[in-house]
Amino acid sequence: MIYKDDQELIKSYLTDTSNIQDGHTPGVYFPETVGDVSELLEKCASSGKRLVIAGNGTGTTGGRIPFGDYVMTMEKLNRIKEPVQCGEKSAIMTVEAGALLEDIQRTAKQSGWLYPPDPTEKLCFIGSTIANNSSGARSYKYGSTRNHIERITVVLSSGEILDIPRGRHLAGKDGLFSLNLPLAGNMVFAKPDYSLPLTSKHNAGYFSQPGMDLIDLFIGSEGTLGVIVDADLKLVPFPEKIISCLVYFHSMKDLFSFVEQAKIKSGGVDPRALEFFDRNSLEFLRAAYPEIPAVTSGAVFFEQEVTSINEESALESWFSLMESSNAMLDDSWVALDVNEQRALRAFRHQLPVQVNEWLNAQSESKISTDMAVPDGSFVELFKFYRDTCEKNGFRYIIFGHIGNAHVHLNILPSNHDEFLRAKALYKDFIAKVLELGGTLSAEHGIGKLKAEYLASMFGDKGISEMARIKKTFDPDLILNIGNLIPEPYFTISDQP
Ligand SMILES: Cc1cc2nc3c(=O)[nH]c(=O)nc-3n(C[C@H](O)[C@H](O)[C@H](O)COP(=O)(O)OP(=O)(O)OC[C@H]3O[C@@H](n4cnc5c(N)ncnc54)[C@H](O)[C@@H]3O)c2cc1C
CATH class of the missing domain: 3.30.70.2190 (Alpha-Beta Plaits)
Known part of the structure; x- marks a missing residue:
């Protein structure tokens, strides 16, 4: 497997579109097969080496940015198979995690099929869109990525390869999953114990629902539970x-x-x-x-x-x-x-x-929201965003998925004082959204940028639930540490 540690050659792996500047890594691994991924993880788990999974770096939350950990890029696992029709109005397409979304959508279209998920940015890897349960404009009709994934292969941090077709592993009435894995043996664990908001989109923290499917725990888990290496996508007629x-x-x-x-x-x-x-x-x-x-x-x-x-x-x-x-x-x-x-x-x-290009030329980062509320509360939230920004004299824009009561507020600070004032206000925006029954993230996920805020939505108990699930699948805590769950929760959940 290729490994690079020349800092000049690997500097592109230290960024995404979050504008977080200070990422650093000893080196980057380039697995070419599922076996490579498994072998690398097994070695890392036994030596305590931590890994950050890199997609194509279009994420907005710093999820792939390493802070001293090694990087594993999925870019060489990029094979795309032709769609196979499996019903009058559906087909399945098998793809590897590093395949580009735009290549997948083009291949599907060539044989008359549509892969509906369409995050506005097409230069992302399919594995990342599954790990982040991405969605886009068409999600108003088709829902998020979750609705279009029939099967995934995941490599756990132990190196164990887990095939998860939809429908095979369901939580029982008691909320328990029971798995029998070749290497790990019997695993019995409860689904996360919290409920999700009543928004039409939600993408903050692990999925949970009575009778849920194990595949849905991995979809949207932001690479914290395992590495998605390939998937079967469900297509609809173009x-x-x-x-x-x-x-x-x-x-x-x-x-x-x-x-x-x-x-x-x-x-x-x-x-x-x-x-x-x-x-x-x-x-x-x-x-x-x-x-x-x-x-x-x-x-x-x-x-x-x-x-x-x-x-x-x-x-x-x-x-x-x-x-x-x-x-x-x-x-x-x-x-x-x-x-x-x-x-x-x-x-x-x-x-x-254009906002990202403008920001690249600025010294300050933007403050951006990705929150949604239940439909009936949208106008109230919009007015709150707008009036608060006007009162503070900020430069700002509001845009996005109004059909899902999910718009992005971007505050574009012109100096550090404005940045600090806008960052302080971000907490007021969260409080308002939660008061209206909304979600901290409707599509971009939490990553590292928003991990500190997740407890305001789920409480300490909810984050401890996520830490419990994380430790079930990644007991040595080597994968994507810092994403979603602030590190102190790994020790809190050990306490009796
Ligand atoms: C202009 C623009 C518009 C956008 N519009 C949208 C939008 O409309 N909707 C939307 O949802 N998002 C949107 N995004 C965000 C982004 O495109 C998505 O989050 C996308 O899924 C990121 O893909 P990536 O390959 O670039 O991942 P990266 O940024 O490289 O990584 C994202 C995260 O996924 C993890 N990851 C990557 N691959 C795997 C894997 N195989 N297994 C497990 N974890 C993995 C990484 O560790 C990281 O935490 C937009 C971004 C930009 C720049």
């Missing part, structure tokens, strides 16, 4: 046609009413994506897109899958909804063909990209 549109509004009241009506799905309206841009986000994009109307409060991007039979009636329903919601019809952009749709999606992608 939609015949899509309509998409960017609709501008003069007033936020009209914009909110449009979204609410679209979610009711009356007439032919049936969105697969509902995305939001506030006025400041549009200002941010104006340099690249001068055609953005000069006076607007915000915009909604929507997509809907249609057929040649219902395309016209769906368009009519959307236009009538736009009209009744006082949308800026003459300024809105409708994309009917593939090129126009690609351009609209590029517009959506440009915002986080």
